[in-house]
Structures are given as structure tokens and as C-alpha cells.
Amino acid sequence: MNEQLTQRIGKLSKQQQELLALLLNNQSNEITERPSKNTLISASSSQKRLWRMYKDNPNSAITNMSVALRLKGVLQVNALVEAIKYLVNRHEVLKVSFKEEGEEVLQVIKDITHYKISILEQADNAFEREEQILDYIEREIKTPFNLEKDFLLRPSLIKLRENEHILVLVMHHSVFDGWSGGVFFNELSEVYKSLAANREPKLPPLAIQYDDYSYWERQYLTSKESNEEYNFWKETLGNEYFNYLLETETEKEFSVDFEVININNADSLKLKKLSNQKQISLFMTLFSLYSLSLSKYFGKDKFIIGTPVAGRIKDEIENLVGMFVNTILLNVSINNGDSIDEVIEKTKNTVSKALDHQTFPIEDLLEKLSPNSGQAKRSPIFQTVFALQNAPSGNIDFGDIEVSLVKLKDAPPLHQLLEFYSPVKKKLDISLVLGEKNGEIVGLLEYNKNLIDQNEAQQIKQIFYKQIKELIK
Structure with missing residues (x-):
């Protein structure tokens, strides 16, 4: 920075200097075309x-x-x-x-x-x-x-x-x-x-x-901001949360099965209204119900649930096709006797802080927190995911042509809800994936049937339904 520019900045008020610093920081964080497009x-x-x-x-x-x-x-x-x-x-x-x-x-x-x-x-x-x-x-x-x-x-x-x-x-x-x-x-x-x-x-x-985003991400991972975000996760995800929901003496291969979740129109509407009254998102309400259900069934008071976020953290990538999804890890702490309202309040605080630090890639986080996790059949840090699908579905409009989904034989019912069917990923014991269809909250409770049998999955499903009824009564 030349001397003349330094003097001009020095004449600005403190508020003006802070605003300039903010603008320069935002500008430096923009994703722009990478320097050389001729290299891989x-x-x-x-x-x-x-x-x-x-x-x-x-x-x-x-x-x-x-x-x-x-x-x-x-x-x-x-x-x-x-x-x-x-x-x-x-x-x-x-x-x-x-x-x-x-x-x-x-x-x-x-x-x-x-x-x-x-x-x-x-x-x-x-x-x-x-x-x-x-x-x-x-x-x-x-x-x-x-x-x-x-x-x-x-x-x-x-x-x-x-x-x-x-x-x-x-x-x-x-x-x-x-x-x-x-x-x-x-x-x-x-x-x-x-x-x-x-x-x-x-x-x-x-x-x-x-590829410009990939270049930007690589620069981000060596930045001060990246280091600060990693330190947040390292401090937030203490070792006391690294608990297997389900203890097993031997590593089990992954084989998925599922239970259909269907929350009727009336109960779905009550959940949405209650969320609005509490000034929280529907995601926070459903996440709280799921975490409480897992705690009750598995008898765990501290564990981690992963949840996917769109990863569209910059305006420049909002209209790009590509793989931007990230996973943030939410620590669950439920004391014996906690009411659902107390669990919701904890969820609200946890989610809000996590979203402020969502840029750090889950792959790099797991590698730092647990260097050998990539070789394990089960993730040592988290074994469950909760997702509420709310990405824009797009408007399929081919003029006078009528467009409808083809019902596939082997795809689970969620395919008919979310349009894009992608099976649950390996290394998870159990996951709840929900979305909205015709005013109802529907989805799948997916589980590794080599760890959890159908009867156990149905029990977890019924506990989840019971928590909903208790909340909206």
C-alpha cells in the first residue's frame, strides 16, 4: 500500500475504516476466474x-x-x-x-x-x-x-x-x-x-x-479464516461426543434397508405452525425430535449427528451445476429429564453456531480430527445423519409436453418425493431423510441392517412418532 493511500485511509473515521476493511475482506473472499485456465x-x-x-x-x-x-x-x-x-x-x-x-x-x-x-x-x-x-x-x-x-x-x-x-x-x-x-x-x-x-x-x-470454485477452496484452506473455522469445530466437537450410538464388537459390512416415514397433513401443519411460533426453522424442530428419539432408544446423552448443507455460500455459485454439498456436525447433549422444549433450545443454539462455520469441508475436518477414519467401515465420529430436503426442485417446463416422474421398481418411495434418488452413503448406522410432498412431511429412516434389524428400526420410528404427538398435543 503506497504512502499516499495510507494517509487517505488515516483521515477516515473509525467507522469508515471498519466499513472499508469489511468491503475489502468481502471482495477478497469473492470467487473469481482462476489465474490460469490452461492448467489442470x-x-x-x-x-x-x-x-x-x-x-x-x-x-x-x-x-x-x-x-x-x-x-x-x-x-x-x-x-x-x-x-x-x-x-x-x-x-x-x-x-x-x-x-x-x-x-x-x-x-x-x-x-x-x-x-x-x-x-x-x-x-x-x-x-x-x-x-x-x-x-x-x-x-x-x-x-x-x-x-x-x-x-x-x-x-x-x-x-x-x-x-x-x-x-x-x-x-x-x-x-x-x-x-x-x-x-x-x-x-x-x-x-x-x-x-x-x-x-x-x-x-x-x-x-x-x-474449477474456479475448486481453486478458491484450495486457497481458502490455507487462509486465516479456514484456521479459525477449524479451531471452532475442534473445540466444539469434544471427545466426549465421539460415541458410537450402537456398540459392536466387530466391524459390520454396510447393507441398507429403510422404514417409510409419513407425518400426516394435519400433524405436519401443526409442526410448521409450532416452529413459526417458536421462531425456529422446521429443520430445528424435526432435528430435535430425531435426536431425542435416538437418545431415548440408544440410551446415549452425548453424540454427533451430521446434516448436509447446500454449500452455496457465495452468490457466484448459486446458479452453477456441481458438487457443493457439505456436511456439518451437530453435537447433541441431552440430560436425563430434558423436555422437548429444552432440547429445541439447545438445538437452536448449536445449529446457529454451526451454520456460521459451515465453509470448512467435512472431508478435511474428519481427516484432521480422525486421520484414519477413511479406512474404517464405520465413522468413529458420527454414525447418523438427519436431512430435511429443501433445495429448489426446478421448474420442468417443456411447453405443451406433460412431464411426470417414472415410478421405478427398486427405488424407495423417497424417489417419488425428491426426484433425484441417491442411496444412503456407507459408514452410517442410521439416517433420517425427510422432505415435503403435498403438504405432508414424508421420508425414509434408512439403516444398516447388519447392525439394526427391522424390529429395532420400527421401534425407533415409533419413538419418533410419539415425540411428535407429545410436542403438538
């Missing part, structure tokens, strides 16, 4: 975790996300194909594959000219044909990606008859998250209708790409 950039922290999962089991499709849409009406197939290619080209992360160099995982942007979309036509037959189509969709969803070679958005378009098609999209979680679905379908709607009408799509230009 490291994968983000979340991508590195998913890469390690892939390397551990390259034949697994557990990190696939998928959606199947039935399209009824006069579809302009070429316009839809070109619209998908347009978005793959627009969001460079959808052209990414990965490669390993030493201990570094790098993003490689592939040439769009090699991108292919499968188009299939089915013979005109009644029931058997529908069964065959569902079998095909199931195979597509369960086909793993090769992260070193494939484009990580895999579309298929199936023609059932002249005015009926099914669009299947399978994407790898390393380039796509729930929020991305809203961005993708809003833009796909605009681009398809524009190309079908022979006009240029009206989408605002993207200031940055996902």
Missing part, C-alpha cells in the same frame, strides 16, 4: 472423497444420482438432445473426468464433441414392453461410471410411441448435487423451448466455472 486444477474436497470411494470400489453405483421423466406430447427430439449438449458445454463440470498424479486428484475437462446421448425406440407392445423399459432404466441407474474416462452425466431418451418418451438422466455425485437439479431443469426448460422455436436461449452468462 485439483478436485474439490468433496470430489476427492468421492474419488476415493470410486477407487475403493469402482464397480459400485452407490454415488450415482438419477431421475426418469415421462414426456407426453409432441417432443422435438433434436431440440432436446441439443439442449442437453448445450448445458453440458455451459457447465464445464459436466465435461469433467478425473486423473491421479501422485497424491493429487485432478479435474480433466473433456471435448464436448465426444459427448453422446443414447436414443432408443421400443417395439409397440403393451405390458411386456413397459416391464422391459423399467428393467432398462434400472440397469442404467445401477451402471457405475468410470471416473477416469466417462462423461459424468449419462442421458438416455426412450421413444415409447409417437407422442410419448422417457428421459433418463444418470449423473455422478462428484459433478451434481440436489441443488444442481433445480439449476439444470430450469435451464433445460429454457434452452429446449428456445431451440424448438429456433431462437437463441436467454440464459445469463456464468461468471465462473466449478
Whole structure:
């Protein structure tokens, strides 16, 4: 800083100097285009975790996300194909594959000219044909990606008859998250209708790409802010919270099963009204009920629950497709005899503080807190997740075409709620994933059936229902 500028700043009032410092700090925290776009950039922290999962089991499709849409009406197939290619080209992360160099995982942007979309036509037959189509969709969803070679958005378009098609999209979680679905379908709607009408799509230009975010994240992890956030988590997540909910003498392999959760319309409305009255979010209310249910069933007074956050911490990335989801860890402390109101008050304080420090990537946090956690079959820090899905779902509007979800045979009911189905991740004992559909709170209680049997899961479910009734009575 030159002397003249220093003197000018010195003449500002204290309040003006503080405002200037705040503005400069915010400016330095902006995500901008990285200095050299000609060099390969490291994968983000979340991508590195998913890469390690892939390397551990390259034949697994557990990190696939998928959606199947039935399209009824006069579809302009070429316009839809070109619209998908347009978005793959627009969001460079959808052209990414990965490669390993030493201990570094790098993003490689592939040439769009090699991108292919499968188009299939089915013979005109009644029931058997529908069964065959569902079998095909199931195979597509369960086909793993090769992260070193494939484009990580895999579309298929199936023609059932002249005015009926099914669009299947399978994407790898390393380039796509729930929020991305809203961005993708809003833009796909605009681009398809524009190309079908022979006009240029009206989408605002993207200031940055996902690799710019990855570069920013890498700089952040060496910053003072990052160190402060890590210290917060280290102090907040004391060793007394590192408790297994379920003690077991041997490590058990992961195998998922689920119980359906359905809170009727009347009770859902009461929960929302009660949350408003207490000036807290519905998430805080439901999280409190879940944590209290686990405490009662497992007999634990201190433990940690993970919860995903959108990770869209900067305006620049709000309209980007990519993997931005982070997980924050919420410590639960329930004393014997705590009322639900006392638990809610603790939750409110815990969540508020955690959200103020949500930027620090969960992958880096776990590596620092428990360096060998990546090799364990169960996470030594937390074994349960609570999620309330509220990411924008996007507006699927293809003009006169009627769009509906295809009901898949093996996907759990939550698929019909959340549109993008991605099974529970490994190393968790039990998780509760909720969302809203037609005014009702619905979802799945997912559990590792090698640790928790169906009867035990049903007991936990009934305790959860009982806590709801006691709260809203």
C-alpha cells in the first residue's frame, strides 16, 4: 500500500475504516476466474472423497444420482438432445473426468464433441414392453461410471410411441448435487423451448466455472479464516461426543434397508405452525425430535449427528451445476429429564453456531480430527445423519409436453418425493431423510441392517412418532 493511500485511509473515521476493511475482506473472499485456465486444477474436497470411494470400489453405483421423466406430447427430439449438449458445454463440470498424479486428484475437462446421448425406440407392445423399459432404466441407474474416462452425466431418451418418451438422466455425485437439479431443469426448460422455436436461449452468462470454485477452496484452506473455522469445530466437537450410538464388537459390512416415514397433513401443519411460533426453522424442530428419539432408544446423552448443507455460500455459485454439498456436525447433549422444549433450545443454539462455520469441508475436518477414519467401515465420529430436503426442485417446463416422474421398481418411495434418488452413503448406522410432498412431511429412516434389524428400526420410528404427538398435543 503506497504512502499516499495510507494517509487517505488515516483521515477516515473509525467507522469508515471498519466499513472499508469489511468491503475489502468481502471482495477478497469473492470467487473469481482462476489465474490460469490452461492448467489442470485439483478436485474439490468433496470430489476427492468421492474419488476415493470410486477407487475403493469402482464397480459400485452407490454415488450415482438419477431421475426418469415421462414426456407426453409432441417432443422435438433434436431440440432436446441439443439442449442437453448445450448445458453440458455451459457447465464445464459436466465435461469433467478425473486423473491421479501422485497424491493429487485432478479435474480433466473433456471435448464436448465426444459427448453422446443414447436414443432408443421400443417395439409397440403393451405390458411386456413397459416391464422391459423399467428393467432398462434400472440397469442404467445401477451402471457405475468410470471416473477416469466417462462423461459424468449419462442421458438416455426412450421413444415409447409417437407422442410419448422417457428421459433418463444418470449423473455422478462428484459433478451434481440436489441443488444442481433445480439449476439444470430450469435451464433445460429454457434452452429446449428456445431451440424448438429456433431462437437463441436467454440464459445469463456464468461468471465462473466449478474449477474456479475448486481453486478458491484450495486457497481458502490455507487462509486465516479456514484456521479459525477449524479451531471452532475442534473445540466444539469434544471427545466426549465421539460415541458410537450402537456398540459392536466387530466391524459390520454396510447393507441398507429403510422404514417409510409419513407425518400426516394435519400433524405436519401443526409442526410448521409450532416452529413459526417458536421462531425456529422446521429443520430445528424435526432435528430435535430425531435426536431425542435416538437418545431415548440408544440410551446415549452425548453424540454427533451430521446434516448436509447446500454449500452455496457465495452468490457466484448459486446458479452453477456441481458438487457443493457439505456436511456439518451437530453435537447433541441431552440430560436425563430434558423436555422437548429444552432440547429445541439447545438445538437452536448449536445449529446457529454451526451454520456460521459451515465453509470448512467435512472431508478435511474428519481427516484432521480422525486421520484414519477413511479406512474404517464405520465413522468413529458420527454414525447418523438427519436431512430435511429443501433445495429448489426446478421448474420442468417443456411447453405443451406433460412431464411426470417414472415410478421405478427398486427405488424407495423417497424417489417419488425428491426426484433425484441417491442411496444412503456407507459408514452410517442410521439416517433420517425427510422432505415435503403435498403438504405432508414424508421420508425414509434408512439403516444398516447388519447392525439394526427391522424390529429395532420400527421401534425407533415409533419413538419418533410419539415425540411428535407429545410436542403438538
